[in-house]
Every structure is written in C-alpha cells, then in structure tokens.
Amino acid sequence: MEQQQLPYNIAELIFKHFREGLHPDEQARLNTWLAADAKNRALFESFSNPAILEKEMAFFDRLDMAADWEAVAVRAGYDTSRSARPRRRLLYWSAAASILLAAGTFLLWPNRPATAPAQLASAAPAASPQPGGNKAMLQLSNGQTVSLGQLAGDTVLSEGGSRISGQSGQLVYDEAAASEAVTYNTLTTPRGGQFRLTLADGTQVWLNASSSIRFPTRFTAKDRTVELTGEGYFEVAKDHKPFYVSINGMKVVVLGTRFNVMGYNGITRTTLTEGAVKIQLAGDRSWNLKPGQQALVATGNDVTIMPADIDKALAWKNGLFYFKDDAMADIIAQLARWYDVEVSVKGPMPTRLFSGNIRRQASLAQVLDMLGYVSGAKSAVEGRTVTIQF
Incomplete structure (x- = not known):
C-alpha cells in the first residue's frame, strides 16, 4: 500500500471498527495491515484507549469541515451547489480521516519520537495567524491596483477592451476585440494568499501564495505568452497558437495541456499531468516532457x-500540505508562505527527511502541534513571528 493512501483507507477502517464494526472483508484488510508491522499494531492499540481517542477527536473537532470542503471544492472547480447527499457522505468520511489524521501522521512519519507531542511553549493568542485564503492584487495597465480579497460576484471591470468579471476567489477575462490595443495586467498573491484566473483564451490558472502572473488582456495571432513568478497550475485551452510560460529565465512551451510550475528561490520544477510540454532554455537547449514527468532546473541551468x-506537485491546489522525503527547511518555508509568518529556528535543524500531509485549512497552532509530534520541536507564536526550537 502506498504511503499517501494510509490516511484514507486505513483511517476509514479504524474509524469504522470503533464506531460501528467492520464487514468480514474489511476486517481482513485491517488484519493484513496490523500483521504487516508492529508499529501498526501499537498505533491501533493506542486508539483503543478511550482517553487517547477522545483527545484526538477533540483536537480535530475544532476544524471546520464544511469550510474546508468549500475551499477545496471551489479551487478544484467543483459545483458546490449540487445535491447535499454526496457531499454529506464526503464530509462523513473526511471527518473520519480527520479524526485519525494524527494517526495518519504517525504512519507517514514512521521515525517520530516516542514521546508525547510537544506543546506550544505559549498558548496561541486569539488573533494568531490563520490559514491563507483567496487574496490577491490586480494591477491594471494604467498602474491602478484593485484588491481582490472577497470580490463580489457581480463585480465587472473593463481593461483594454476586455470585460473582467469577478467571482469569489477568481477572475474571468472575456476576449477583447481584435481592434483593441493589447494591454497587460499583473495578478499578484501575497504570502497567505491564492487566486484563480481565467485568461481571455479560456486557459485557467491557479496561483499559489507569494506568486504573480503578468498576462495580456487578449492574445495576438502569433502566440500566447505569460510571465510567472512563484507557483502556478495551468490548464491550457487548446489552440493552434503555442502557449508560453516564462519563469526564471526559461520557458515552458505548450499547445494544450495541464501542468504545474514552481519557481521559488531560483529552482524551477515543471510537472506535467496531461499533454506535452517543452522546457526551453537559452542557447536553443530544450527538453520534452511526457505526462507523469518533472523537469528540475537548478541554479546554473542544470x-x-x-x-x-x-x-x-498538485497538493497545494487541492488544499493540502503534502510532504514526501522533504527537508525540514523546505517544510518550514511552505508554512511561512501560507500562514504569512516569519520563522525563527533555534537549535540544529533535523537532518532526516519527513513525509506526511495535513490540510491547508488547519490552524497554525494545529500544524505546529503536528510538527511537534513528528520532530520533537517546541514552538511559540508571538504576533506574526514563530519560534521553533529543535
């Protein structure tokens, strides 16, 4: 069984075992998992302790499952106005997975210390940093800026002959008339922000925190070119004109495809999920990617x-922090961007790699508590500064 499946499959079985009992085939699956590793049995037995189970349930009861589902569904493009029955089922099992997410973290971080989870050195104040959300600034061609935090659904802007309609968490551009001059807009997300954009050709872009994209209000007959900093996920509308994403001195060349580009700290990762793209560097150097491949371009253009x-690669778009063999420094950097905090690290950083996941809508205090579970770190929050002691 793959690691990322454990929180959903095994957590569901454990939840059902304690709440309503298992069918014979389900019990057989659980027994197979229990027999595979002594750590699995120890974890399962710990949840037979009512005090521990009650503590974990209380920990996750503070999460707003409905709000989490809404945020994830909107970002993923689902229609949240559909009938409530499938949604209730999803929320039921999401709650089950959430209640046992601590267990999932144990499973995905097998080398965690055996000690109890480290508590915050000081209780997080009521106004402690919260998870990021739909926040961005739109800069028009005349230099005017528009805050897009909670743009009303009936908001309409006009720029370069394009009609820009605003919805909660996204902007949609209509194609301008060919007679109009091409103007450029820039959409920028702050730390703790994200936003979704539909370009004039129908291409959809999800913009992660601390990122920006510069784009024309309409595309010419020659090509479609945008400039990206930070991280974005693209679903490029099919067209005979090539689509270019310029980032960190390189270009991603596509015709119609789905891919993610991350370019923080001078390192660029391009992950292809569908179609085909070409990574193009100076000197006519280029590499073709197939679906399921990733190109890493490091400093020096290696x-x-x-x-x-x-x-x-797509966890951020789907509302998750997903770590797999990641350095603690990289994990902390992601948390700092999403919660818009400055992190001060004291003591030697762990050298081992970590794996696991938790929802991006969890509070900062909950994420730091999880960090304490898996690394033994103690954390304190003061304003927008987080101190982590290893």
Missing part, C-alpha cells in the same frame, strides 16, 4: 528529468 509525484 536540468534533471525525473518521474513526478503528481499528488505532491
């Missing part, structure tokens, strides 16, 4: 093509 972990 290029490595490797199999991609699609779940990991």
